[in-house]
Each structure stands twice: as C-alpha cells, then as structure tokens.
Amino acid sequence: MFIGHEALAFALVALAAARYGLGRERALALGVAAGLFAAVPDVDMAYAPLGLMTVHSANALAAANAFWGASTEIHRAVTHSLVVAPFAAAIFALAATRDRRGRALAGLGALALVGVVAVLSGPLGAAVTVLYALTGLAIAVFARRRLDLGPRALAATALVGLVTHPFGDLLTGTPPDFLYPLPWRLFAARPRPFVDPTLDLLAAFALELACLWIGVYAYHRVSGIAIRERLHGRAAAGVAYALAALVIAPPTLDVSYPFVFSVVAVGAVGIVEPVERRLPPLADAVVTGLASVTVAGVAYALAYLLL
Template identity: 55%
Template sequence: MFVGHATFAFGVVALAAAGLGASRERALALGVAAGLFAAVPDVDMAYALVGLVAVDPTSPMAVAQSFWGASTVVHRAVTHSLVVAVPAAAAFALAPTHRRLAAAALAALVGVVVAASGPLPAVIVGLFAAGGWLVARAAHAYRVRGASLFAVALFGLLSHPFGDLFTGEPPELFYPLGANAFDGRVALSADPTVHLLGAFGVELFAIWLGVAAALWLTGHRLTEHVNSRAAFGAAYALAVLVLPPPTIDASYQFVFSVVAVGFVGVVPNPRFDGRPLSMPSLPTALVTGLAAVTLAGLAYGVAYTTGLA
C-alpha cells in the first residue's frame, strides 16, 4: 500500500474539498498535502535497508526477503499509531509558524517512545517527525495553513494504518497503550491467493481514486488517456500457468511481474508515415499503464478462480 496510502488520502481530501466549494487549485493543494502526510508513516521502512547489508545482490529473491524481513522489526508500530497521530498532526500544523512549540512537542513524543520502547523506535519516530515537519513547511508554502494544515495532516496520518490491515502484520493502532484492535491481518478470503488478489484490488482502487481525482481537478477526462495498449494486460492470465500461486508471504514474483505489465504505457506511439516515433504524454502513460495492470490482475484472478492453473 505504499502508493495507495498517498493516492487514497489525496483523492478523498481533494474531492471532499471541491465538493465543499473549494476551488480546484485549492482542492489540489489540500489533497497533495494530505497525500504526503499519508506517506510519512512509512518512513519506518528506512530500517529495512539494514537487511540489505551483506546480502547477495545477484539474488533478487534473497534481497527482497532480507529487505522485508528487516522491515518487520519496527514497521507498523509507533508511526502507525492513532494515538501518536493526533499530537503529531498538531505539532506538524504548528511547525511553520510556532517552531519552538512544535519542536518541543515532537521532542516530547520522541522521549515518550524512548521510555516505552527504547532507542531504535525513538530513532524511527525522529525520522517520522522530520518527515512530517518538511511536509508541513511545504504545505504552508502553498497556503495550506492553520486548521486546514492540521486537518489534512490528521486525515493523512489516521487513514494510513487502515490500508495495512490486509497485508502483513496489523499496525499497532493504539501504541503505546498496549491494546491492539487486531490479532492478525483482516482476511478477505480463506484462500491465501484470493486474499492476495483482493488486497491487490484494494491497492488499485486507492490508486485509481487518486488518479481520477487528479485528472478531474486538472480538467482532463479519464478516457482521453487510456490507450488501446492497455488491453495487452489481459495476456497476463497466462501467468497462472507458470507462476506458483502467490500469497501475502510469497508475493514477489506476482507483484513484480504484474506491475511490470504497466510499462506498456510508455511504449511509443507507432508511426506509418516515416516520422519519428512519438512518446505518449505522462498522463497517458500513467493511466494506460495502470489500466493494463488492473486488467492483468483481473485476468489472473479469473484464470486462478476458474481453475485454469
């Protein structure tokens, strides 16, 4: 959900702001700020880089497994807490105009984490504080200030952990209070492969929401940017014959290959008059690639559930 967290928050806030009467430019500014704040909790993935130390770089699977294995040490803990989100959002809202007060609040938050969990989580929350501070300063420069800045920061931080309920270990929603609302991930199906496909669908929905909102607010129609090459995504159904059934715990081959289908979006437009090939515009490349990935996921799901494997 790395991308989906940001695009979901962006789409919801931007569309809500426009619906409440904000100009399209204002709605975009609020949405972008919310999306950036929604991405900040995943700064805890920085520790996963430790997993790349001494791993064989010629083995992509070993690199991926080591990276994700290291990420579980601190991922989805303090930065994903609803309890932490409220004072953090307040501090971020104060950062552009009341720096000392905001710094004191964030320093106190780091101190609480040191006392509750030790130095490593404190380092992570320090990175979290720095990331939120930078986003707040950037948002302030685009006139997202005061109560509006607090609102988008709070929505971004609060919305983030719920997108993680379908993958991996559930976030510690009430850190540092000790209570946990979920004992494990929320299952979309008893079949682990269908569950993975469902979680993939949730991610795609979150991305499509953000893309559709961005296109609408910038005066573009979605249909204007979907190239017929997206139909090639349907061929991914054949992957069911060669890939082992993917699950959340063994998803690398599926995820990397299905996302790679999106590169059809950047294929140059053919020319038959001798002129040089023309590259598709950025919106067309992104929307066509996303459409191809979506169709690929659907095609694979149909092939798997109908027993074509």
C-alpha cells in the same frame, strides 16, 4: 500498499474541498498535501535495508525475507498509531508557522513524543520517531511555501494523511498497532478474507488498485477532465498476462515478488506510443498504464480461478 495510501488521502481531501467550493487549484493543493503526509508513516521502513547486511547468500528470496524481517522490528508502531496521529499533525502544523511560539511548542511536542517512544520502544523506536518528525516537518514547510497552506489546512491535511494510512495496511503483513502506546490492539492478526492465500494476495492487490483509481478519478473530477481522454486502447494488452498463471507459482503474501514485479511491468504499455514511437503525455501514460495493470490483474485472477 505503496502508492495507494497517498492516492486515497489525496482523493478524500481533494473531493471534499471541491465539494465545499474551495476551487480547483485550492482543492488540488490540499489533496497533494494530504497525499504527501500519507507517505510519512512508512519512513519507519528506513530501518529495513539493515536486514540485508545479515544476508550471506546471493539468493533473491533470502534477501527479500531479510529485508521484510528487519522491517517488522519497528514498522507499523508509533508511525501508524491513531493515538499519535493528531499529536503529530499538530506538531507539523505548528512547526511550519512563522510564529516563534508555535515553533517552540512544536519543538517541545516533538521532544516529548521522542522521549515517550524512547522509554516504551527503546533507541530504535526513538530514532524512527525522529525521522518521522523530520519528514513530516519537511512536508509541512514545503506545503506552506509552495502550496500556500496555513496552519489549519496543514493540521487537517496531515491528520487525514496520517489517520487513513494504517487502514490500507490491514490486508498486508503484520497489522498496524493502531492504539500505540496504549496496551490494546484492534487486530491481533491480519484479516484473511479467503482460505486460499493466493486469493488473499489478489484481494490486497485489488485494494491497492482501487485506491489508485480513486486518486485518478479525484484528480480528473476536480480538474474537469474526462478520464477517457487519457485512456488508450493498448491497455487491453494486459489481458495477455493471464498466461502468467501457467508460468509462475501461485503467489502469496509471503512470496509475492514474481507476481507483483511482473504484473506491474505490464504498465509499461502506457509509456510509449506504438505508432509515433514517442513518449505520450504523463497523464495519458499513467492512466493507460494503470488500466493495463488492472486488466492484467483481472485476467490473472480469472485464469487462476479457472485452472
């Protein structure tokens, strides 16, 4: 999951806000805040580039393995904890208030969180927690100033973003440590829906696409714009990606790069109008590009199953 976390959090909050009559602009503002907070847990990936320093080869696969190997040192622990999430959401909301007492409590809470993580996970965990707190704080300040959200709205949107994020990671890589710092684990290993590792990858890819489409639907639903007005027929060109099943080796979650990068590149058909040779509106490009990637994914899956 990359953008799917943000899209899902945006959709849940924006649709709920619209359902309870908060108005389009307010619903979208709340959704944007939730989507931004949903991106915060992945700041722990900042450590991963250090893994590239251990690579003594120009081989792309070796570099990729070193990158993801380093990411597992601290990834999906404190930042993906359902136990930590409510505490962090309160810190972010309090830190963005104009009340000095609130900011003081937020500071004490952040220091306490970093201290606990330092004891349990060492200096690396503490450093990642500092980055986690600073990123959440920056988003909270932005949401208060630019989106005009108060403390309660900030706390709610932060909680939704932080709590929903870990569940999107279940089908990819190491399962998040949902209950950190408690000694229990909800999942000892990543769920494997299929025996075939390629189908496991395609399932994770389908989940990402589903989250993106939910986000697109929510935006258009709240905005009152029909999705079909953004969708262009050139998205059907994605069906040609079925030929990739004859060219690239069957991808897995361990070796997914040839598939992921190539299928995402299919979305470029949404960027340029083929007749006018100009850039289409951003919304048209996003919807058409996403549709073309979806068609490509389905075409590849069918070709893989039939070959």
